[in-house]
Amino acid sequence: MTVIELQRASKSEQGQGGAGDVPQIRSKNLNLFYGDFQALHDISLDVPKNQVTALIGPSGCGKSTFLRTLNRMNDLISGVSITGEVLIGGQNIYDKTVDVVELRKKIGMVFQKPNPFPMSIYDNIAYGPRAHGLKKKSRIMEIVERSLRQAALWDEVKDRLHSSAMGLSGGQQQRLCIARVLAVEPEIVLMDEPTSALDPLATLKVEELVTELKKMYTIVIVTHNMQQAARISDRTAFFLNGKIVEADETAKIFTNPKHKQTNDYISGRFG
Amino acid sequence: MNRILEEKIVKIFLFAAAFTAVFSVLLIGIFVFMEGLPIFFKYGLTDILFGSVWNPTNQVYGIWPMIVGTIYVTFVAVLIGAPMGIGVAIYLVEIANERISKTIIPAVELLAGIPSVVYGLFGMFAVRGVIASLSRGPLGDVLPSNYQSGYSILAAAIILAIMILPTIINISIDALRAVPREYKEGSLALGTSHWQSIYKLLLPAAKSGIITAVILGVGRALGETMAVIMVIGNTPAVPALDWTGLFAPARSMTANIALEMGYAGPEHQQALFATGIVLFVFIIVLNSITQLLVRRRREGGAK
Amino acid sequence: MSKVNRNQNIAFAFFSALGILTVCILLLIIAYIFVQGITKISFDFLFSNPRKMGAEGGIFPAIVGTIYLVLTTMIIAAPIGVGAAIYLNEYTSRGRITDMIRFATEALAGIPSIVFGLFGFAFFVILLKPITGGWSILSASLTGVTMVLPTIVRTAEEALKAVPDSLREGSLALGTTKWQTIKGLILPAAMPGIITGIILSIGRVIGETAAFLLTLGGSLLIPQSLFDGSRTLSLHLYMVAMETGAMDVAFGTASVLIILILLINFAASWFFRRLIKRFS
Numbered sequence: 001m002t003v004i005e006l007q008r009a010s011k012s013e014q015g016q017g018g019a020g021d022v023p024q025i026r027s028k029n030l031n032l033f034y035g036d037f038q039a040l041h042d043i044s045l046d047v048p049k050n051q052v053t054a055l056i057g058p059s060g061c062g063k064s065t066f067l068r069t070l071n072r073m074n075d076l077i078s079g080v081s082i083t084g085e086v087l088i089g090g091q092n093i094y095d096k097t098v099d100v101v102e103l104r105k106k107i108g109m110v111f112q113k114p115n116p117f118p119m120s121i122y123d124n125i126a127y128g129p130r131a132h133g134l135k136k137k138s139r140i141m142e143i144v145e146r147s148l149r150q151a152a153l154w155d156e157v158k159d160r161l162h163s164s165a166m167g168l169s170g171g172q173q174q175r176l177c178i179a180r181v182l183a184v185e186p187e188i189v190l191m192d193e194p195t196s197a198l199d200p201l202a203t204l205k206v207e208e209l210v211t212e213l214k215k216m217y218t219i220v221i222v223t224h225n226m227q228q229a230a231r232i233s234d235r236t237a238f239f240l241n242g243k244i245v246e247a248d249e250t251a252k253i254f255t256n257p258k259h260k261q262t263n264d265y266i267s268g269r270f271g
Numbered sequence: 272m273n274r275i276l277e278e279k280i281v282k283i284f285l286f287a288a289a290f291t292a293v294f295s296v297l298l299i300g301i302f303v304f305m306e307g308l309p310i311f312f313k314y315g316l317t318d319i320l321f322g323s324v325w326n327p328t329n330q331v332y333g334i335w336p337m338i339v340g341t342i343y344v345t346f347v348a349v350l351i352g353a354p355m356g357i358g359v360a361i362y363l364v365e366i367a368n369e370r371i372s373k374t375i376i377p378a379v380e381l382l383a384g385i386p387s388v389v390y391g392l393f394g395m396f397a398v399r400g401v402i403a404s405l406s407r408g409p410l411g412d413v414l415p416s417n418y419q420s421g422y423s424i425l426a427a428a429i430i431l432a433i434m435i436l437p438t439i440i441n442i443s444i445d446a447l448r449a450v451p452r453e454y455k456e457g458s459l460a461l462g463t464s465h466w467q468s469i470y471k472l473l474l475p476a477a478k479s480g481i482i483t484a485v486i487l488g489v490g491r492a493l494g495e496t497m498a499v500i501m502v503i504g505n506t507p508a509v510p511a512l513d514w515t516g517l518f519a520p521a522r523s524m525t526a527n528i529a530l531e532m533g534y535a536g537p538e539h540q541q542a543l544f545a546t547g548i549v550l551f552v553f554i555i556v557l558n559s560i561t562q563l564l565v566r567r568r569r570e571g572g573a574k
Numbered sequence: 575m576s577k578v579n580r581n582q583n584i585a586f587a588f589f590s591a592l593g594i595l596t597v598c599i600l601l602l603i604i605a606y607i608f609v610q611g612i613t614k615i616s617f618d619f620l621f622s623n624p625r626k627m628g629a630e631g632g633i634f635p636a637i638v639g640t641i642y643l644v645l646t647t648m649i650i651a652a653p654i655g656v657g658a659a660i661y662l663n664e665y666t667s668r669g670r671i672t673d674m675i676r677f678a679t680e681a682l683a684g685i686p687s688i689v690f691g692l693f694g695f696a697f698f699v700i701l702l703k704p705i706t707g708g709w710s711i712l713s714a715s716l717t718g719v720t721m722v723l724p725t726i727v728r729t730a731e732e733a734l735k736a737v738p739d740s741l742r743e744g745s746l747a748l749g750t751t752k753w754q755t756i757k758g759l760i761l762p763a764a765m766p767g768i769i770t771g772i773i774l775s776i777g778r779v780i781g782e783t784a785a786f787l788l789t790l791g792g793s794l795l796i797p798q799s800l801f802d803g804s805r806t807l808s809l810h811l812y813m814v815a816m817e818t819g820a821m822d823v824a825f826g827t828a829s830v831l832i833i834l835i836l837l838i839n840f841a842a843s844w845f846f847r848r849l850i851k852r853f854s
Contacts, residue, residue, distance in 0.1 A: 071747060078667050101274070105749030115740035118763050118852055128748040131758060177744065184748050274751055281753045285665060288657030292727065293678040295720040299685065299693040306696050359596050362589035371593070377843070378597045384835045385603065386781030388811045389828045393603050395815065396610075433599055440596075466582035487684075494686025496784035497812060525688045525784065532695065532788050547692045551685075558684050 024049040024188060024218045025070060030084035032065060032074065039065050041243045043084070047235075052210060052219045054229035054250065057239030058265070063222045064112075066239070067190050070220065071107040072100050088188070105132065108181030112193040114173035116165035116180075121157050124165045124176055128184040143183050150216075151179035152209050171202025178209065182217075189213065191221040195228065207232050226266055230254050238262045303551055307544030319545055325507040327531065332542035334549060336509045340521035341550075343510060344424050344503065345492040347517065348431035352492075353485045355432070356439025360484075363440070364447040365469055383437035391501030394430040399502055402426050406518045418511075418518040422504030425517040430498050435488035442487060446480020447473060479564050486564070490557050493550065496525035505530060524550045607828045614826030624794055628810065629820040633827055635796045639711070639804035642797055643790070644779050646715035647722065652772055654719065655726025656761075659768075662727070663734040664756055683724035690721050691788035699789055707801030709791030715800075717789045721782065722775035729774065733767025733849060734760065766849035773842040780834055783808040807831050 025047035032040035040062050047053045055063040065074070072093060074080045085092045093103055117124050125144040134140060144161070148154040153175045157168070165176055174194060181189060191210070195203040210219060210232050223229050229236050230250060237247035238261075246253065246262045257263045311319055314332060322333020359379075363372050403421025406414050450473055458468035474481070504520020507527070511519055522530075528543045528550075535543055622632035658675070666672050694717030698706050706713040737760050745755040761768075783806075791803025792813060805813065807827055815824035 073743065073747060076743070076746065099275075101749050101751050103749070104747055109743075109747035111740060111744065111747075113740060115738075115744040117741060117744065117759055127745070127758065128750070131745075131748065131750040131754045180744075181748065278751055278753055282661075282665060285657045285661035288654045289661035289672075289675050290658075291654050292658065292682055292723055293675055295723065296678045296681050296685075298697060299689065299720070302693050302696040303689060306692070355592055355595075358589050358592040362593040366586050366589055367593060375593050375597055377839070378600045380843075381835070381839055382596070382600050384777050384781065384839055386783065386808045386811075386831050386835065388781075388783050388808045388815075389607060389831055390603070392811065392815055392824055392828050393606055396821075397602075397606055433603075436596065464578045464582045466585045467578065469585075490684055490686075494688070496686070496688045497808075501812070501816065525686060528688050528692060529784050529787055532691075544692055544696070547689055551689055554684055554686060554689075558681060 023047055024088065025220070026087040027066075027069070028085040028087065030066070030069060030086060031082065032062075032069060033081045034077070035079045039242050040069070041241075043244055045237055045244060045247055047218060047220055049218050050214055050216075051234040052214050052221060052232055054233035054236045055220065055222045055239060056224070056226060056229050056236060056265075059224060061239040062242040063237075063239040064192050065242075067192055067220060067222050070188075070190055071104050071109055073109065075100060105184055106186055107188045107190060108184060108186035110174070110178050110181055110189065110191045110194045113197050114170060114177050116168065116173045116176055118166060119164070120162045121165045121168070121176060122161040124180050125183045128180060132184065147179040147183040148176075150182050150213070151175045152205065152212075153179055169202070171198050171205060174198060174202070174206060175209065178206070178213075182213075186217065188218045188220070191219065193222050193224060196224065203228075226254075238265060240265070300551075303544060303547050307541060307546075307548040310538065310541040310545045319542075320549070323509050325527075327535070327539040327542065330538065332539075332545070334524065334527070334542075334546050336507045337522050337524045337527045337546060338549065339509050339512075340424070340503070341493060341523045341525075341553075343512075343516060343521065344427045344431065344499065344523060345489060347424060347428035348435060348492045349485065349489055351428065352432035352435045352488060353439055356436050356484070356488065357443050357481055359436070359440050360443030360447055360481075361469060361474075364444055365465070365473070379437050379440050382433065383441075387434065387495060387497040388501070390430050390434055391498040394426055394498060394502035398429050399423075399426045402518070410518070414515055414518050417506075417520065418515060420504065420520065422502060422520045423518045424503065424510060424521050427499045427503040427521075427523075428517075430502055431492045431495055434495060434498060435491045438491050439484045439488045442484035443477070443481050446477040446484060449480060450476045479567060483561050483564050486557055486561050490554060493553055493557070494525060496523075496529050499523050500526040500529060604832055607825060607832055611822075611825030611827070611829035614822055615829055619826055620830070623796075624823075627818050628794060628814045628823060629818050630823075633807065633810060633823070633830070635794055636805050636807045636810035636827070637830075638796050639790075639809075640780060640806040642711050642800070642804065643714055643718065643786070643806055644776050646711055646800060647718035647779050648772060648776060650715060651719040651722050651726055651775065655723050655771070655775075656730045656768055658723070658727045659730035659734055660756060660761075663731050664752070664760070679724045679727050682720060683728075686784075687721065687782055688784040688788075690717055691785035693717070693720075694785060694789040709789065709803040710801045711790065711797055711804050712800040714786045714790035714804075717785050718779050718782065721785060722778050725775045725778060726768075726771045729771025730764070730768045733764035733771070736767060736849065737763045763852065764849075766845045766852065770842050770845045770849065773838055773845065777835060777838040777842075780806065780831065780838070781808060782806075783812050787812070807834075 023046035027043050027045050030040055030043040031038060043066055055067060057063050068074045069082065069086060082094060086094060117127060122144055125147050126140045129140055129143050145154060148157065153172060156172060168176060195206050207228065213219060233250045236250045236253040238245045238253065240261055246257060246259045253262065254266055257266065310332060319332055319334060321335050323335045324331050324333045325336060363375060399421035402423055402425055406419045406421060411419065454472055454476060455468055458472045503523060503526060505522045505526055506520040507522045510516040510521045524546045527546050532543055619632045620637065621634050623634055625631035662672055662675060694713060698713035698716050699708050741759055741763065742755060745759050786806055786809055790805060790809060792805045792809060793803035797804040807830060811824050811827040814820045
């Protein structure tokens with residue numbers, strides 16, 4: 001078994017003083033089972049703050065499953081059990097005292113297929129803040145505008161905020177979903193193959209957005225597209241058969257991987 | 272934390288709501304049996320079940336005429352309604368084009384929605400009228416005079432046959448649609464005609480579903496009250512068991528309860544609840560058969 | 575070959591005839607009732623009180639009784655039925671308890687209405703008389719609740735199942751609670767389907783007679799409260815046809831009932847189409 005602890009990137013270490021010692025997310029010896037089937041083996045990975053970390057690997061390798069352990073979305077599936085730890089801000093999120101709902105406010109998630117709610121654009125964005133108790137209309141409007149601007153969607157939809165979100169194009173829908181996540185003001189944004197259902201142009205827009213967003217958020221993105229990982233991520237972890245083969249700075253992974261399996265994968269020999 | 276408390280309260284309420292159905296079934300069973308069982312002990316099971324005289328004023332509570340009446344009318348209704356319903360289902364699934372289906376299916380829905388008293392009123396005049404002219408006219412010499420009013424098992428059965436059509440059609444349609452398309456394509460590819468593949472392949476494959484449809488139709492016919500009361504004549508006598516019985520006025524178990532509950536004394540009431548028990552048992556037996564068939568179909572499908 | 579073709583043609587002609595016959599029966603029934611009853615319908619018929627035990631005059635008390643009974647039944651049955659569907663679809667996975675609940679729901683759907691009537695009579699009318707007032711709108715409504723529950727639960731469950739899981743995930747990932755997700759997102763999305771079920775149940779209450787014959791009393795007075803006896807249009811039709819023998823009133827009432835049922839069916843299919851449109 002090859003488990004490589006991530007060496008923290010020197011730039012983030014220096015940039016954040018004392019807090020920089022602790023990575024934003026650290027998983028330690030994480031195992032996940034669907035009933036008897038073990039889907040994740042001993043995953044240990046550090047995700048530094050304000051960077052984009054890409055999870056790559058062939059389909060079925062466990063990268064999405066791992067992503068979903070970070071905001072405990074796997075809790076929704078019956079028969080899933082987990083051992084090991086996921087520390088976020090130093091706190092083990094699988095600790096009994098952790099409130100899953102609070103956790104998910106801090107950790108937003110964008111899904112593979114855009115999943116706008118069947119309501120207006122405005123209501124989609126306002127949904128999260130309202131659920132968290134915000135009632136004041138002017139404040140909600142502020143959040144809607146800010147989130148849509150951050151998601152680079154404002155100019156396209158500002159004249160039709162109250163029309164149905166289902167009428168947007170696929171790429172717009174996905175950026176709406178990103179805006180919806182940002183409206184809750186998370187610290188971390190998880191993205192599960194966010195561009196796999198989009199055309200190349202829409203993909204490009206989302207990629208630009210991701211690069212922009214990392215200034216404010218820590219981003220973990222699952223992608224099956226290696227070029228995408230190379231373009232937008234600072235660090236990359238390569239998954240195979242439920243294990244991490246290698247995790248390092250993206251530049252190193254793509255130019256000088258330590259492991260033959262990684263090399264085979266990025267040079268397109270399987271997956 | 273009040274958010275977590277809210278979740279808990281909501282969950283308890285929802286569970287209570289879901290459990291209402293279980294609670295209701297239990298209450299219904301308990302009350303009907305509690306009220307109806309004593310009379311069986313008082314007069315003996317066989318005297319109640321098989322006694323052929325129903326005369327509450329003299330404390331004679333034989334419900335055999337109602338049992339026979341119910342079975343007779345249900346049998347005839349299903350004999351008419353089942354082939355017709357299955358035929359319509361075959362037509363809609365296999366033969367009719369979409370435009371025709373789209374006019375027939377809402378008609379079937381509407382048939383299901385018409386109140387039973389409206390069927391009863393229609394039956395009282397239209398159906399009974401036709402039957403009366405038949406039994407007074409061409410059959411006038413053969414039928415006993417009390418069989419000539421038109422209020423009869425046949426009239427009730429015709430109305431019931433119409434009323435159970437929607438049930439049989441809808442469930443047969445589901446059963447036919449559940450047959451994998453490949454079966455039919457495979458059969459057609461062998462050069463059989465469309466009709467041959469329907470009756471040699473599709474119908475046998477959908478058999479258990481169609482039987483379920485018929486049984487549910489039987490259940491509806493057994494349980495129908497108002498439409499039957501209005502056309503069957505309500506005479507608490509065992510009808511002739513040959514074909515002339517079709518023209519006999521009779522009384523169903525449901526009619527027995529509905530007609531007499533309004534003025535029944537305590538013991539008489541018990542006898543009516545006892546009628547309810549018998550009806551209930553009929554339905555339970557039918558439901559168990561359906562459950563069995565559904566289960567077998569599921570297992571068969573899994574093979 | 576030609577024999578095979580001929581058999582097929584005969585069979586298909588026969589089945590087509592059955593299909594057409596079904597529509598004809600429906601049209602015949604509606605036409606028969608309307609021809610004899612629709613001219614009876616007038617402002618006076620709808621809004622005046624009956625005279626001579628319903629043999630003359632209008633059907634106003636029966637209309638009021640129907641409205642009362644439908645409203646009371648639905649106010650009680652809709653939250654319970656929808657709540658049950660939410661519980662079954664959102665809060666539990668398949669297990670012994672859900673199997674039991676589903677079995678009971680199926681069983682309720684199969685019980686003849688006269689048996690509901692017997693139960694309502696013994697339980698609500700007699701045993702709970704101090705609370706329900708004996709034969710009353712309340713007794714009949716509570717009986718009606720047990721009758722329409724299966725329809726509401728089933729249609730609401732179907733509507734909830736039609737809401738894609740991706741919406742649930744999207745909402746939960748925003749840090750909302752399960753109940754917030756259901757209340758704010760899933761229920762509104764499933765609403766057209768739920769309303770379809772409620773409308774169908776209203777049709778059932780309007781059409782039901784046997785159970786209410788034993789629980790509603792049959793008073794011809796306009797009910798003043800839930801604890802008064804009353805009669806519905808269906809019950810009124812039965813009573814004037816069988817007891818009073820006023821056939822013109824019976825046909826007039828039947829025409830009103832058919833119009834109501836037509837409206838209800840149109841409304842239900844309209845909402846159903848909206849549900850389908852929302853997710854396609």
